[in-house]
Amino acid sequence: MPPPYQRQVFVCTNRRPDGSPRGCCASKGGEDLKLALKKEMDAQDVKGTRINGAGCLDACERGMSIVVYPEQVWYGPVTLSDVKEIVSSHLKEGQVVERLRMKLPIERKKD
Amino acid sequence: MPPPYQRQVFVCTNRRPDGSPRGCCASKGGEDLKLALKKEMDAQDVKGTRINGAGCLDACERGMSIVVYPEQVWYGPVTLSDVKEIVSSHLKEGQVVERLRMKLPIERKKD
Numbered sequence: 308m309p310p311p312y313q314r315q316v317f318v319c320t321n322r323r324p325d326g327s328p329r330g331c332c333a334s335k336g337g338e339d340l341k342l343a344l345k346k347e348m349d350a351q352d353v354k355g356t357r358i359n360g361a362g363c364l365d366a367c368e369r370g371m372s373i374v375v376y377p378e379q380v381w382y383g384p385v386t387l388s389d390v391k392e393i394v395s396s397h398l399k400e401g402q403v404v405e406r407l408r409m410k411l412p413i414e415r416k417k418d
Numbered sequence: 419m420p421p422p423y424q425r426q427v428f429v430c431t432n433r434r435p436d437g438s439p440r441g442c443c444a445s446k447g448g449e450d451l452k453l454a455l456k457k458e459m460d461a462q463d464v465k466g467t468r469i470n471g472a473g474c475l476d477a478c479e480r481g482m483s484i485v486v487y488p489e490q491v492w493y494g495p496v497t498l499s500d501v502k503e504i505v506s507s508h509l510k511e512g513q514v515v516e517r518l519r520m521k522l523p524i525e526r527k528k529d
Contacts, residue, residue, distance in 0.1 A: 309476050309524040310485065310492050317428065317472065360473040361428065365420050376487040381421050413420040
Protein backbone atom coordinates (compact mmCIF):
# COMPACT_ATOMS: atom_id res chain seq x y z
CA MET A 308 0.00 0.00 0.00
CA PRO A 309 1.77 3.12 -1.20
CA PRO A 310 1.14 6.64 0.17
CA PRO A 311 -0.86 8.56 1.03
CA TYR A 312 -1.80 6.70 4.19
CA GLN A 313 -4.68 7.47 6.48
CA ARG A 314 -2.21 7.51 9.34
CA GLN A 315 1.50 7.07 9.82
CA VAL A 316 3.14 6.11 13.10
CA PHE A 317 6.78 6.94 13.68
CA VAL A 318 8.55 4.92 16.33
CA CYS A 319 11.83 6.26 17.65
CA THR A 320 14.56 3.67 17.23
CA ASN A 321 17.47 6.00 17.90
CA ARG A 322 20.46 4.70 19.84
CA ARG A 323 22.64 6.90 22.03
CA PRO A 324 25.94 5.82 23.54
CA ASP A 325 25.63 3.64 26.63
CA GLY A 326 25.29 5.70 29.77
CA SER A 327 23.84 8.78 28.08
CA PRO A 328 21.95 10.83 30.71
CA ARG A 329 19.07 11.30 28.29
CA GLY A 330 18.61 7.58 27.72
CA CYS A 331 17.46 6.40 24.30
CA CYS A 332 14.53 4.60 22.77
CA ALA A 333 16.69 1.89 21.22
CA SER A 334 18.02 0.76 24.58
CA LYS A 335 14.46 0.69 25.91
CA GLY A 336 13.30 -1.53 23.04
CA GLY A 337 12.35 0.77 20.18
CA GLU A 338 12.92 -1.85 17.50
CA ASP A 339 10.79 -4.38 19.37
CA LEU A 340 8.08 -1.77 19.81
CA LYS A 341 8.03 -1.10 16.08
CA LEU A 342 7.76 -4.79 15.29
CA ALA A 343 5.06 -5.32 17.93
CA LEU A 344 2.97 -2.51 16.48
CA LYS A 345 3.24 -4.01 12.99
CA LYS A 346 2.33 -7.45 14.27
CA GLU A 347 -0.65 -6.15 16.23
CA MET A 348 -1.86 -4.17 13.22
CA ASP A 349 -1.93 -7.41 11.27
CA ALA A 350 -3.59 -9.29 14.12
CA GLN A 351 -6.34 -6.67 14.37
CA ASP A 352 -6.51 -6.31 10.58
CA VAL A 353 -5.99 -2.55 10.64
CA LYS A 354 -5.65 -1.01 7.18
CA GLY A 355 -4.47 2.38 6.01
CA THR A 356 -1.80 2.94 8.65
CA ARG A 357 1.93 2.56 8.15
CA ILE A 358 4.36 1.95 11.00
CA ASN A 359 7.85 3.39 10.46
CA GLY A 360 11.03 3.46 12.42
CA ALA A 361 12.52 6.93 12.77
CA GLY A 362 15.64 8.65 13.95
CA CYS A 363 15.73 10.59 17.22
CA LEU A 364 12.41 12.30 17.92
CA ASP A 365 14.13 14.27 20.68
CA ALA A 366 11.75 13.04 23.35
CA CYS A 367 14.39 10.77 24.86
CA GLU A 368 13.38 11.43 28.47
CA ARG A 369 9.86 10.24 27.64
CA GLY A 370 10.90 7.16 25.66
CA MET A 371 9.93 4.84 24.27
CA SER A 372 8.30 7.53 22.21
CA ILE A 373 6.08 7.50 19.15
CA VAL A 374 4.14 10.10 17.19
CA VAL A 375 0.98 9.52 15.18
CA TYR A 376 0.30 11.71 12.14
CA PRO A 377 -1.61 13.54 10.79
CA GLU A 378 -3.18 13.94 14.25
CA GLN A 379 0.22 14.89 15.68
CA VAL A 380 -0.42 12.86 18.82
CA TRP A 381 2.64 12.02 20.90
CA TYR A 382 2.79 9.00 23.16
CA GLY A 383 5.43 8.18 25.74
CA PRO A 384 6.65 6.46 27.68
CA VAL A 385 5.15 3.56 25.74
CA THR A 386 5.78 -0.06 26.67
CA LEU A 387 5.09 -3.28 24.83
CA SER A 388 2.07 -3.83 27.07
CA ASP A 389 0.46 -0.68 25.59
CA VAL A 390 0.60 -1.89 22.00
CA LYS A 391 -2.77 -3.65 21.89
CA GLU A 392 -4.62 -0.60 23.20
CA ILE A 393 -2.86 1.84 20.87
CA VAL A 394 -3.80 -0.31 17.91
CA SER A 395 -7.39 -1.10 18.93
CA SER A 396 -8.25 2.35 20.22
CA HIS A 397 -6.30 4.83 18.15
CA LEU A 398 -5.29 3.10 14.93
CA LYS A 399 -8.49 1.13 14.53
CA GLU A 400 -11.14 3.36 16.10
CA GLY A 401 -9.51 6.78 15.95
CA GLN A 402 -9.74 7.28 19.72
CA VAL A 403 -6.62 8.77 21.28
CA VAL A 404 -5.30 6.82 24.28
CA GLU A 405 -5.28 9.74 26.71
CA ARG A 406 -3.43 7.95 29.49
CA LEU A 407 -0.42 7.47 27.21
CA ARG A 408 -0.16 11.01 25.91
CA MET A 409 3.31 12.40 26.38
CA LYS A 410 3.58 14.94 29.15
CA LEU A 411 4.98 18.20 27.80
CA PRO A 412 7.12 20.18 28.05
CA ILE A 413 10.12 17.89 28.39
CA GLU A 414 13.00 19.04 30.54
CA ARG A 415 15.95 17.73 28.62
CA LYS A 416 18.97 16.43 30.43
CA LYS A 417 22.49 17.42 29.41
CA ASP A 418 24.04 14.87 27.12
CA MET B 419 13.64 21.79 20.95
CA PRO B 420 11.46 18.92 22.14
CA PRO B 421 8.04 18.05 20.69
CA PRO B 422 5.52 19.09 19.71
CA TYR B 423 6.95 20.60 16.56
CA GLN B 424 5.17 22.88 14.15
CA ARG B 425 6.24 20.53 11.39
CA GLN B 426 8.14 17.30 11.05
CA VAL B 427 9.79 16.12 7.85
CA PHE B 428 10.53 12.43 7.39
CA VAL B 429 13.20 11.57 4.86
CA CYS B 430 13.33 8.00 3.64
CA THR B 431 16.79 6.55 4.20
CA ASN B 432 15.85 2.93 3.59
CA ARG B 433 18.31 0.69 1.77
CA ARG B 434 17.24 -2.25 -0.39
CA PRO B 435 19.61 -4.84 -1.75
CA ASP B 436 21.62 -3.76 -4.79
CA GLY B 437 19.71 -4.35 -7.99
CA SER B 438 16.25 -4.22 -6.45
CA PRO B 439 13.73 -3.38 -9.20
CA ARG B 440 12.04 -0.90 -6.88
CA GLY B 441 15.23 1.02 -6.22
CA CYS B 442 15.72 2.64 -2.82
CA CYS B 443 16.13 6.08 -1.34
CA ALA B 444 19.42 5.22 0.34
CA SER B 445 21.13 4.39 -2.95
CA LYS B 446 19.79 7.65 -4.39
CA GLY B 447 21.26 9.66 -1.52
CA GLY B 448 18.66 9.68 1.25
CA GLU B 449 21.18 10.28 4.01
CA ASP B 450 22.71 13.19 2.12
CA LEU B 451 19.24 14.62 1.53
CA LYS B 452 18.46 14.48 5.23
CA LEU B 453 21.71 16.24 6.10
CA ALA B 454 21.21 18.85 3.37
CA LEU B 455 17.74 19.67 4.68
CA LYS B 456 19.08 20.11 8.21
CA LYS B 457 21.92 22.30 6.99
CA GLU B 458 19.61 24.46 4.89
CA MET B 459 17.19 24.83 7.80
CA ASP B 460 20.06 26.25 9.82
CA ALA B 461 21.21 28.46 6.96
CA GLN B 462 17.72 29.91 6.56
CA ASP B 463 17.17 30.02 10.32
CA VAL B 464 13.94 28.02 10.19
CA LYS B 465 12.55 27.19 13.61
CA GLY B 466 9.89 24.74 14.77
CA THR B 467 10.55 22.02 12.20
CA ARG B 468 12.38 18.79 12.84
CA ILE B 469 14.02 16.73 10.10
CA ASN B 470 14.09 12.96 10.73
CA GLY B 471 15.38 9.98 8.87
CA ALA B 472 12.81 7.21 8.51
CA GLY B 473 12.53 3.63 7.39
CA CYS B 474 10.91 2.67 4.10
CA LEU B 475 8.04 5.02 3.23
CA ASP B 476 7.03 2.58 0.48
CA ALA B 477 7.31 5.18 -2.23
CA CYS B 478 10.50 3.66 -3.59
CA GLU B 479 9.63 4.25 -7.25
CA ARG B 480 9.27 7.98 -6.53
CA GLY B 481 12.42 8.32 -4.43
CA MET B 482 14.10 10.14 -3.01
CA SER B 483 10.90 10.61 -1.09
CA ILE B 484 9.94 12.73 1.89
CA VAL B 485 6.70 13.49 3.70
CA VAL B 486 5.87 16.67 5.62
CA TYR B 487 3.51 16.47 8.58
CA PRO B 488 1.02 17.51 9.82
CA GLU B 489 0.15 18.71 6.29
CA GLN B 490 0.69 15.18 4.97
CA VAL B 491 2.39 16.51 1.86
CA TRP B 492 4.48 14.00 -0.10
CA TYR B 493 7.39 15.04 -2.28
CA GLY B 494 9.28 12.89 -4.73
CA PRO B 495 11.43 12.42 -6.58
CA VAL B 496 13.40 15.01 -4.64
CA THR B 497 17.00 15.86 -5.45
CA LEU B 498 19.61 17.84 -3.56
CA SER B 499 18.97 20.76 -5.89
CA ASP B 500 15.40 21.01 -4.54
CA VAL B 501 16.42 21.46 -0.92
CA LYS B 502 16.67 25.25 -0.89
CA GLU B 503 13.20 25.67 -2.35
CA ILE B 504 11.57 23.14 -0.02
CA VAL B 505 13.05 24.95 2.97
CA SER B 506 12.36 28.51 1.82
CA SER B 507 8.91 27.88 0.43
CA HIS B 508 7.35 25.14 2.51
CA LEU B 509 9.23 24.99 5.79
CA LYS B 510 9.73 28.74 6.13
CA GLU B 511 6.67 30.22 4.40
CA GLY B 512 4.20 27.33 4.52
CA GLN B 513 3.80 27.27 0.73
CA VAL B 514 3.74 23.78 -0.73
CA VAL B 515 6.16 23.29 -3.64
CA GLU B 516 3.60 22.03 -6.13
CA ARG B 517 6.09 21.01 -8.80
CA LEU B 518 7.64 18.49 -6.41
CA ARG B 519 4.46 16.86 -5.17
CA MET B 520 4.61 13.11 -5.56
CA LYS B 521 2.50 11.76 -8.39
CA LEU B 522 0.02 9.20 -7.08
CA PRO B 523 -0.90 6.44 -7.27
CA ILE B 524 2.40 4.61 -7.46
CA GLU B 525 2.59 1.49 -9.55
CA ARG B 526 4.91 -0.64 -7.50
CA LYS B 527 7.39 -2.92 -9.17
CA LYS B 528 7.86 -6.50 -8.04
CA ASP B 529 10.70 -6.85 -5.62
